[in-house]
Each structure stands twice: as C-alpha cells, then as structure tokens.
Amino acid sequence: xxxxxxxxxxxxxxxxxxxxxxxxxxxxxxxxxxxxxxxxxxxxxxxxxxxxxxxxxxxxxxxxxxxxxxxxxxxxxxxxxxxxxxxxxxxxxxxxxxxxxxxxxxxxxxxxxxxxxxxxxxxxxxxxxxxxxxxxxxxxxxxxxxxxxxxxxxxxxxxxxxxxxxxxxxxxxxxxxxxxxxxxxxxxxxxxxxxxxxxxxxxxxxxxxxxxxxxxxxxxxxxxxxxxxxxxxxxxxxxxxxxxxxxxxxxxxxxxxxxxxxxxxxxx
Amino acid sequence: xxxxxxxxxxxxxxxxxxxxxxxxxxxxxxxxxxxxxxxxxxxxxxxxxxxxxxxxxxxxxxxxxxxxxxxxxxxxxxxxxxxxxxxxxxxxxxxxxxxxxxxxxxxxxxxxxxxxxxxxxxxxxxxxxxxxxxxxxxxxxxxxxxxxxxxxxxxxxxxxxxxxxxxxxxxxxxxxxxxxxxxxxxxxxxxxxxxxxxxxxxxxxxxxxxxxxxxxxxxxxxxxxxxxxxxxxxxxxxxxxxxxxxxxxxxxxxxxxxxxxxxxxxxxxxxxxxxxxxxxxxxxxxxxxxxxxxxxxxxxxxxxxxxxxxxxxxxxxxxxxxxxxxxxxxxxxxxxxxxxxxxxxxxxxxxxxxxxxxxxxxxxxxxxxxxxxxxxxxxxxxxxxxxxxxxxxxxxxxxxxxxxxxxxxxxxxx
Numbered sequence: 001x002x003x004x005x006x007x008x009x010x011x012x013x014x015x016x017x018x019x020x021x022x023x024x025x026x027x028x029x030x031x032x033x034x035x036x037x038x039x040x041x042x043x044x045x046x047x048x049x050x051x052x053x054x055x056x057x058x059x060x061x062x063x064x065x066x067x068x069x070x071x072x073x074x075x076x077x078x079x080x081x082x083x084x085x086x087x088x089x090x091x092x093x094x095x096x097x098x099x100x101x102x103x104x105x106x107x108x109x110x111x112x113x114x115x116x117x118x119x120x121x122x123x124x125x126x127x128x129x130x131x132x133x134x135x136x137x138x139x140x141x142x143x144x145x146x147x148x149x150x151x152x153x154x155x156x157x158x159x160x161x162x163x164x165x166x167x168x169x170x171x172x173x174x175x176x177x178x179x180x181x182x183x184x185x186x187x188x189x190x191x192x193x194x195x196x197x198x199x200x201x202x203x204x205x206x207x208x209x210x211x212x213x214x215x216x217x218x219x220x221x222x223x224x225x226x227x228x229x230x231x232x233x234x235x236x237x238x239x240x241x242x243x244x245x246x247x248x249x250x251x252x253x254x255x256x257x258x259x260x261x262x263x264x265x266x267x268x
Numbered sequence: 269x270x271x272x273x274x275x276x277x278x279x280x281x282x283x284x285x286x287x288x289x290x291x292x293x294x295x296x297x298x299x300x301x302x303x304x305x306x307x308x309x310x311x312x313x314x315x316x317x318x319x320x321x322x323x324x325x326x327x328x329x330x331x332x333x334x335x336x337x338x339x340x341x342x343x344x345x346x347x348x349x350x351x352x353x354x355x356x357x358x359x360x361x362x363x364x365x366x367x368x369x370x371x372x373x374x375x376x377x378x379x380x381x382x383x384x385x386x387x388x389x390x391x392x393x394x395x396x397x398x399x400x401x402x403x404x405x406x407x408x409x410x411x412x413x414x415x416x417x418x419x420x421x422x423x424x425x426x427x428x429x430x431x432x433x434x435x436x437x438x439x440x441x442x443x444x445x446x447x448x449x450x451x452x453x454x455x456x457x458x459x460x461x462x463x464x465x466x467x468x469x470x471x472x473x474x475x476x477x478x479x480x481x482x483x484x485x486x487x488x489x490x491x492x493x494x495x496x497x498x499x500x501x502x503x504x505x506x507x508x509x510x511x512x513x514x515x516x517x518x519x520x521x522x523x524x525x526x527x528x529x530x531x532x533x534x535x536x537x538x539x540x541x542x543x544x545x546x547x548x549x550x551x552x553x554x555x556x557x558x559x560x561x562x563x564x565x566x567x568x569x570x571x572x573x574x575x576x577x578x579x580x581x582x583x584x585x586x587x588x589x590x591x592x593x594x595x596x597x598x599x600x601x602x603x604x605x606x607x608x609x610x611x612x613x614x615x616x617x618x619x620x621x622x623x624x625x626x627x628x629x630x631x632x633x634x635x636x637x638x639x640x641x642x643x644x645x646x647x648x649x650x651x652x653x654x655x656x657x658x659x660x661x662x663x664x665x666x667x668x669x670x671x672x673x674x675x676x677x678x679x680x681x682x
Contacts, residue, residue: 050565122367
C-alpha cells in the first residue's frame with residue numbers, strides 16, 4: 001500500500017520534471033515550424049519549413065558554425081581537464097604556503113563581472129597578437145573553464161586516499177600502471193563530470209568568442225545572438241534547437257557513463 | 269605519463285599555440301593612406317582589389333538579408349571584381365566599435381580583421397571621436413554623387429567629413445491593423461486624443477532602445493517648432509523650450525498606456541509581439557518596409573498597413589566606414605562603391621524591399637524608370653509619400669539628453 005503510493009508519487013515527480021524540461025523545447029520546436037502564431041490561437045495557424053531551410057542553407061553558416069563550435073569545445077575540454085588534473089592533485093593533497101591565495105586567484109575569473117573581465121582580456125590579447133584566431137578563442141575559453149574543472153577534480157582527489165597509490169607502488173606497479181589502474185578509474189566519474197562542464201561552458205560562450213575571435217571565428221552562439229533581437233521567432237527557435245541538441249546528447253552520454261562507473265564501483 | 273610531465277606538456281602546447289598566433293601576418297598591398305587614395309586613379313584601386321578578400325562587419329539578424337549578401341552579392345563581387353566577400357556578423361554595431369577602440373588602445377594599428385563596417389548615428393560619433401576610422405575618403409567614391417548633398421553632410425548631427433560613405437535609407441513609420449483601427453491617428457496631437465480614448469492600447473519601447481528613442485524625438489521635434497534648428501549642434505535654450513512640453517505630453521499619456529505606463533516593452537520585437545497578440549493597436553519601426561516583410565513571413569495579419577505623421581517622421585541614412593587598422597582598404601573601397609551603385613541598389617530593393625536611397629533626379633532615364641517600377645509590399649508607403657514627410661535626424665546630443673530626461677522625469681515619475 002505504502003509502496004504503491006510512493007511509486008505513484010515518484011511517477012508524478014518524474015513526469016513533472018520531464019515536463020519542465022520538454023515543454024520549452026516543445027515550444028521551440030513548434031515555433032521553428034510556425035508561420036504566423038498570434039494570440040489567442042493555441043497552435044500556429046499555418047506551418048512552414050522556411051526557418052529550417054534557412055538553417056540548412058549554406059548562407060546561414062550553421063554547418064561551419066557547428067564544426068567550429070564543436071572543435072573549439074572539444075579542444076578546450078581536453079586542455080582544461082589536462083591542466084586541472086595536476087593542479088587539483090596539488091590542491092587536494094598538499095598544503096603549501098599561499099594555498100588560499102592560489103584558490104582565490106583560480107576563482108577570480110569566475111567571480112569577476114564577465115564583461116569587465118572580457119574587455120581587459122581583449123586588450124591584453126590584442127597586444128600579444130592572439131585575437132582573430134581559433135587558437136586565441138581556445139585560450140580565452142580556458143579562462144572560465146579551468147576554475148570549474150580544477151575545483152571539481154580537487155573534490156575527486158580529496159575523496160581519494162593517496163595511500164592507495166602508495167599501496168599499489170609497494171606491490172611493484174610502475175608510476176604509469178598506478179595511474180592507469182588505480183588513480184584513473186577512481187577519478188573517472190569526476191573527470192567525466194568536469195569534462196561535461198568544460199564542454200558546456202565553452203559551447204555556450206558568446207561575448208569572449210566575439211571579442212577575441214573578432215568575427216573571424218564564427219561559432220553557433222555568435223550566429224544565434226545575431227538573430228535574437230531580429231524578431232524572427234522561427235529562425236531564432238530553429239537555431240536555438242541546433243545549439244541545444246548537442247548539449248543534450250553530451251549530457252545523455254555523460255550520465256550513462258557516470259552511472260556505469262558508479263555501478264562498477266559497487267560491484268567491485 | 270606522470271602528472272608532472274603531463275603538466276609540462278600542456279604548458280609547452282600552450283606556448284606553441286600562443287607563438288603560432290603571435291606570428292605577424294605579412295602586410296598586404298591593399299593598404300594605403302587617405303592621401304595616397306587622393307592621388308590614385310580609381311582604375312588602380314580596382315586593380316589592387318583584384319583577387320583580395322574583404323571582411324564586411326554587418327548586422328546579421330535578418331534571414332533574407334543574410335541570404336542575399338552571402339549568396340548573390342558575394343557571387344557578383346567575385347565575378348565582377350575578383351573579390352571574395354566575407355561577412356563578419358554582429359548583433360550590435362557597438363560591439364565592433366568597442367573592439368576597434370580596444371585595438372587602438374593596445375596599439376594594433378594594422379592587419380585588422382574588419383575592412384568595412386555598417387554604421388551610423390551614435391556609433392559613428394563614438395568611432396569618429398575615438399579616431400578609429402580611416403579617412404577622409406567618401407567624397408572620392410564615384411557613386412557618392414548619386415546621393416543628395418544633405419545625406420553626405422551630417423549623420424545624427426555629427427559632421428561626416430568623409431569618414432563614412434552614405435549607403436541606405438530608413439524612415440520611421442507606424443503600423444496598424446485596418447481590421448481593428450480603420451482610422452489611425454496621424455499626428456502627435458491626434459495620437460494623444462486617441463491614446464486617452466483607448467486606455468491600455470498604445471505603448472512604445474523604452475528608450476534608449478533605438479525605436480523607442482526615435483518615437484520620443486518626434487514629440488520633441490513637434491514641440492520644438494522648426495526641425496532644421498536641431499541640426500547644428502546642441503542648443504540648451506532650444507532644448508529647454510521643446511523638452512518641457514515634450515515631457516508633459518509623455519507624462520500626460522503615460523497612465524493611458526499599456527499596463528498604465530508602469531512598464532514598457534524593452535525592444536521593438538516585444539512591441540511587435542504585443543501588436544500581433546492584439547494587446548496593443550500600433551507597432552513602429554525605422555524600416556518603412558518592415559510591416560510588408562512581417563506580412564510576407566506570416567507574422568503580421570495581411571490587413572496591417574503603415575502610416576507617417578502629417579508633420580512628418582524622422583528618416584536617416586546609414587553608412588559604410590573603414591576601420592583605421594583595416595587590412596584591405598582598396599578592396600573595401602571597391603565593394604563600397606559597388607554597394608552604392610544604382611545597379612546594386614535596384615536589385616537590393618527588388619530582393620529585400622529596401623527603400624531606394626538615391627536622389628532620383630541624378631539617375632539616367634532608364635534607371636529612373638526602373639526605380640518607379642520597383643514592386644512594393646502591401647503595407648509599404650510610396651517613395652513620394654515617405655520623402656514628402658521626411659524630418660531630419662536631430663543632433664545626437666539631443667538624443668542623449670532626451671533619453672536621460674525621459675528616464676528621470678517620465679519612467680521614474682510615480
């Protein structure tokens with residue numbers, strides 16, 4: 001009796017959460033096909049493929065924007081996690097003078113107002129000739145991503161007892177074997193979560209990309225924001241869906257990956 | 269790999285990345301000084317432009333416009349001049365102006381990533397004051413003579429002095445739905461009466477939005493008497509005389525606006541939405557063809573029409589400028605002159621429905637006939653109707669002051 005009530009409650013909660021997530025997406029989908037949708041009509045009066053035809057046409061630049069966004073986000077993810085691993089390890093396992101200062105410095109890019117920081121960074125990047133290139137955009141995306149990946153991985157390292165590594169080493173494992181068979185499997189869920197975070201932060205950057213990329217590096221958000229104020233709801237909706245779709249995919253893959261790992265831990 | 273060597277590897281790769289993009293690009297032959305341009309025959313400029321790439325920073329929030337510029341215009345430039353046009357999209361011109369100001373501050377005086385930019389008004393004033401524009405040049409472009417003299421003198425009161433080339437033309441219009449409002453109020457005073465008789469059915473975007481700001485400037489010109497007087501720099505006495513009744517008028521209609529004037533739509537987009545949702549009875553825009561375009565896209569009902577005030581509506585030109593650190597100046601000059609040609613503008617008006625900007629009397633008979641024959645959307649007013657109701661844009665200093673007074677004395681007034 002009690003169980004069935006709980007089941008019902010869980011089901012309702014599940015449906016509610018699913019609804020909250022899908023309703024906005026459903027509305028965007030309707031808008032992207034709508035041709036004229038005025039109050040008080042509940043549904044668009046007529047339908048059109050205009051927005052999607054535009055999105056898939058070469059003049060919209062969505063294809064190249066997608067490739068650029070994806071490439072940049074993947075490189076940023078790789079570098080941000082790579083930079084964070086040693087830093088997180090040091091922060092979690094070692095006490096050293098000025099540690100809180102280092103933490104503050106690390107958080108500073110996230111704490112300062114984005115626009116002010118971006119303008120300052122732009123001036124610096126111009127001086128060093130780093131603007132108007134993909135490499136410059138990758139570098140600037142690392143500024144908001146590295147603090148997150150480092151702090152998340154520091155959490156993972158903190159839960160991991162360094163003695164496990166020492167134990168493995170007393171049993172004769174090489175540094176690399178310890179890393180591959182002991183440390184990495186334990187940290188994997190944390191690394192996956194940090195990577196998803198880094199990917200999503202880079203994927204959604206607009207201002208930094210526009211400033212540092214100088215209009216030469218055209219990612220999806222740059223294309224989308226140009227439409228935001230135009231009043232063309234259908235194209236805006238279609239572009240938003242194109243921008244959101246990969247993030248949902250990344251999230252689904254990551255959640256499966258995370259679940260797989262936690263299961264493995266329980267069984268092992 | 270140990271974490272230490274991993275870290276070293278990433279430091280190294282970052283160094284490599286930064287070195288790779290720190291490489292100075294080789295100087296291009298397309299760069300020349302305004303003095304050199306003065307001495308160079310136009311034919312030589314065209315030759316220098318052959319085979320180059322021009323980066324054009326353009327507001328890219330209009331699907332039809334993007335299609336047209338990325339497609340037919342790009343092909344034409346390739347075919348006719350051997351130029352590759354690359355569109356640099358932006359959402360607001362101020363983004364590009366800020367980028368240039370930053371680059372100036374950091375000493376990046378050449379190899380800029382933008383060769384020409386679509387600009388006008390306050391952004392032009394900011395850019396010109398910040399000395400981030402290349403020039404003077406515009407009076408030397410062959411096609412500039414097709415535009416009326418007045419269009420080449422001032423932009424929102426700021427003297428142009430050759431730092432931007434006149435391109436397109438826009439004029440403020442209001443939209444209404446014949447099915448709902450058979451007789452729209454066609455003057456500032458008639459609007460006051462109408463708004464009071466129909467509480468909650470009118471509003472305007474909150475300045476400093478571009479469209480909301482031009483709406484309240486119409487009230488200022490109405491009470492200022494002679495619109496030409498607002499052209500020559502800021503005159504405190506003139507402003508005081510006009511601003512008093514202007515703010516009184518706006519406060520007078522405020523309680524009868526949508527939501528009792530307690531809040532305003534932030535953008536023309538929101539205004540359009542209120543209008544299509546039948547919450548209000550008027551929309552407004554700087555684009556005389558906006559209502560026809562919305563009808564075609566199915567966003568406005570087919571019964572929507574536009575009108576101008578009997579005392580006239582404010583019109584302005586928009587321009588093309590060259591950044592001080594542009595890489596390909598001869599290319600930019602070539603593209604500009606093409607975009608300013610009768611051939612291009614006739615086609616652009618046909619494709620995008622833009623208002624034809626040239627002084628018609630300066631065209632040859634064939635071109636004049638072509639302009640007359642341009643198709644118009646169902647909601648678009650005729651060129652004669654628009655030009656006979658044209659008011660000049662007041663100096664940008666009036667705009668700043670009126671926006672500030674509106675915020676303090678209309679918006680915040682309980």
